[in-house]
Amino acid sequence: MRYKRRPSFLLGFAVRPLCIVAAIGASLLCAQTPDPQPAPATLTITGDLPSSLVLKAEDLSKMPRETVSVQDQDGTKVDYEGVLLLEVLKRAGAPLGNQLRGKALASYVLAKARDGYQVVFTLAEIDPAFGNEQILIADRRNGKPLFGYQGPFRLVCPGDKAGARSVRMLETLEIVRLQK
Amino acid sequence: MTSAVQMRRGVLLALGMLAPVLLTWWSAPAAAGGASAPYQWRLPQGFPKPPVPAGNPMTEAKVELGRYLFYDTRMSVNGKASCATCHRQSLAFTDGRPTGIGATGEKHSRSAMSLVNVAYAGVLTWSNPQMKTLEDQALVPMFGRHPVELGLSKDGDFLTRLRAEPKYRELFEQAFPGEMDPFTVTNVTHAIACFERSIISARSPYDRYHFGGDDHAVSESAKRGEILFFSQPLSCFRCHGGFNFSDATVSERNPSRQIEFHNTGLYNLAGILSYPAPNTGIYEYTQKPSDVGKFKTPTLRNIALTAPYMHDGSVSSLTDVLDHYAAGGRTIHGGPDAGVGHDNPNKDALIGGFSLSDRDRIDLIAFLKNLTDQEVIHDQRFADPWTEK
Numbered sequence: 001m002r003y004k005r006r007p008s009f010l011l012g013f014a015v016r017p018l019c020i021v022a023a024i025g026a027s028l029l030c031a032q033t034p035d036p037q038p039a040p041a042t043l044t045i046t047g048d049l050p051s052s053l054v055l056k057a058e059d060l061s062k063m064p065r066e067t068v069s070v071q072d073q074d075g076t077k078v079d080y081e082g083v084l085l086l087e088v089l090k091r092a093g094a095p096l097g098n099q100l101r102g103k104a105l106a107s108y109v110l111a112k113a114r115d116g117y118q119v120v121f122t123l124a125e126i127d128p129a130f131g132n133e134q135i136l137i138a139d140r141r142n143g144k145p146l147f148g149y150q151g152p153f154r155l156v157c158p159g160d161k162a163g164a165r166s167v168r169m170l171e172t173l174e175i176v177r178l179q180k
Numbered sequence: 181m182t183s184a185v186q187m188r189r190g191v192l193l194a195l196g197m198l199a200p201v202l203l204t205w206w207s208a209p210a211a212a213g214g215a216s217a218p219y220q221w222r223l224p225q226g227f228p229k230p231p232v233p234a235g236n237p238m239t240e241a242k243v244e245l246g247r248y249l250f251y252d253t254r255m256s257v258n259g260k261a262s263c264a265t266c267h268r269q270s271l272a273f274t275d276g277r278p279t280g281i282g283a284t285g286e287k288h289s290r291s292a293m294s295l296v297n298v299a300y301a302g303v304l305t306w307s308n309p310q311m312k313t314l315e316d317q318a319l320v321p322m323f324g325r326h327p328v329e330l331g332l333s334k335d336g337d338f339l340t341r342l343r344a345e346p347k348y349r350e351l352f353e354q355a356f357p358g359e360m361d362p363f364t365v366t367n368v369t370h371a372i373a374c375f376e377r378s379i380i381s382a383r384s385p386y387d388r389y390h391f392g393g394d395d396h397a398v399s400e401s402a403k404r405g406e407i408l409f410f411s412q413p414l415s416c417f418r419c420h421g422g423f424n425f426s427d428a429t430v431s432e433r434n435p436s437r438q439i440e441f442h443n444t445g446l447y448n449l450a451g452i453l454s455y456p457a458p459n460t461g462i463y464e465y466t467q468k469p470s471d472v473g474k475f476k477t478p479t480l481r482n483i484a485l486t487a488p489y490m491h492d493g494s495v496s497s498l499t500d501v502l503d504h505y506a507a508g509g510r511t512i513h514g515g516p517d518a519g520v521g522h523d524n525p526n527k528d529a530l531i532g533g534f535s536l537s538d539r540d541r542i543d544l545i546a547f548l549k550n551l552t553d554q555e556v557i558h559d560q561r562f563a564d565p566w567t568e569k
Contacts, residue, residue, distance in 0.1 A: 071433060071434070072423075074228070074300070074422040074423060074424060074431055074437070075228040075429075075430065075431025075432065076228055077228070115407075115411035115413060116412055144393065148410075149407045149409070149411070
């Protein structure tokens with residue numbers, strides 16, 4: 001499936017965020033200078049799960065792939081390719097689908113970047129029965145692997161008006177259950 | 181009687197409907213190619229098309245006329261200055277001075293901005309939220325009195341000088357075909373605007389690395405610097421983001437973006453006017469005290485060529501720029517501008533300061549230097565045509 005953003009929803013990856021998600025991100029910020037050495041190309045899914053899952057780029061390449069076409073605030077159009085966050089969380093055993101009810105609804109995903117940046121998504125906004133947000137874990141941009149400050153993995157959130165939750169240099173997804 | 185009137189009306193209506201078709205057919209040979217041809221942008225991958233005002237479409241002929249006008253000292257009151265005096269190609273179309281100097285020697289209060297990629301600027305000048313087209317902006321240096329820049333008179337004296345130049349008779353006719361007298365102020369500003377829009381920089385080592393797929397185009401130090409630049413602790417990218425490294429960037433796809441202005445803590449004078457007059461930022465237009473010291477984010481493309489920095493040229497080097505941002509504002513210890521910029525009440529929350537190691541500093545400078553496009557400063561399409569052999 002390939003889907004495009006609605007034209008009125010402009011994604012600003014590189015602009016000053018204006019909405020509340022930016023405030024959430026800023027409040028969670030743990031400032032640290034990023035390690036300039038190349039990051040290991042792995043994505044760790046951890047937290048309140050039966051066991052942690054570590055995915056390499058080749059693991060993601062074998063999962064169902066999606067492409068998202070987004071437009072930056074300066075008009076640049078970019079195609080991102082990767083795997084839906086939903087698919088990765090399901091594979092990690094996060095409470096989704098029939099399991100997403102009762103106390104499980106008070107669960108969220110903490111996405112952490114290599115430079116210390118952090119943002120939050122609730123499981124409900126990702127689950128198809130609730131928000132069904134098509135959030136992508138991207139590993140390719142315009143057909144090429146993500147590199148430098150973009151990669152090797154990043155989030156792409158086409159449903160967000162601001163780009164502040166489209167975390168670059170993504171390293172870890174931590175599942176947190178507030179009620180057990 | 182009634183049917184005759186109706187028939188006449190019908191004929192007139194038919195002629196009216198046919199008129200655009202006939203006009204198109206009549207003008208087709210001229211527009212099919214050559215001087216009146218639409219301008220070919222030749223944009224690289226990753227660059228969107230710039231917005232162009234409907235009233236001044238880009239043509240090859242207007243761009244070429246604009247180039248001649250841009251470099252012509254007859255466009256000043258005393259024949260001593262042209263647009264290129266403050267916008268030199270070798271310096272990425274800046275002048276290397278802290279602040280500009282006009283044809284009569286009068287000092288401008290602000291630094292000449294680079295014209296490279298000015299086609300993508302959502303607003304023009306450092307701090308005028310209302311100045312949105314190059315056509316309007318050209319009138320300021322041409323006719324402005326405070327300060328005098330080119331010092332031209334509105335009575336059109338300079339147009340007489342232009343008419344006397346045989347080359348211009350050819351260029352104006354090509355750029356504005358069919359006009360009885362194409363030597364008008366409007367046509368001059370339209371042509372200059374078209375030339376300025378054509379100055380696109382997209383061939384820096386950074387572009388070759390990022391958009392061209394050449395992993396060896398930049399050094400490892402510059403790659404580390406890029407990651408620092410785009411990291412959360414430094415957050416340089418929050419204002420200097422996107423393909424043009426400025427949050428004041430617009431394009432054909434998004435021509436009406438909300439432009440933000442920022443106070444970066446350069447000054448903190450006592451009282452409401454915390455920035456030294458007349459450079460009070462967009463406060464000059466809004467009169468809101470919270471807008472004092474807020475200026476547009478300039479592009480960082482070719483930044484290594486455009487020293488000294490900031491709206492008033494008060495920061496001399498890129499190293500000093502890094503020191504300013506690392507400290508979260510500039511402290512001036514004495515004199516009329518003394519104050520702790522870090523504590524400016526209007527300072528942008530993003531200017532919080534950060535720590536840099538010596539290596540970080542070197543890496544960031546290496547990254548910034550990789551934004552220099554040697555081609556744009558040597559491209560003959562943007563060069564002085566009066567000195568061509």
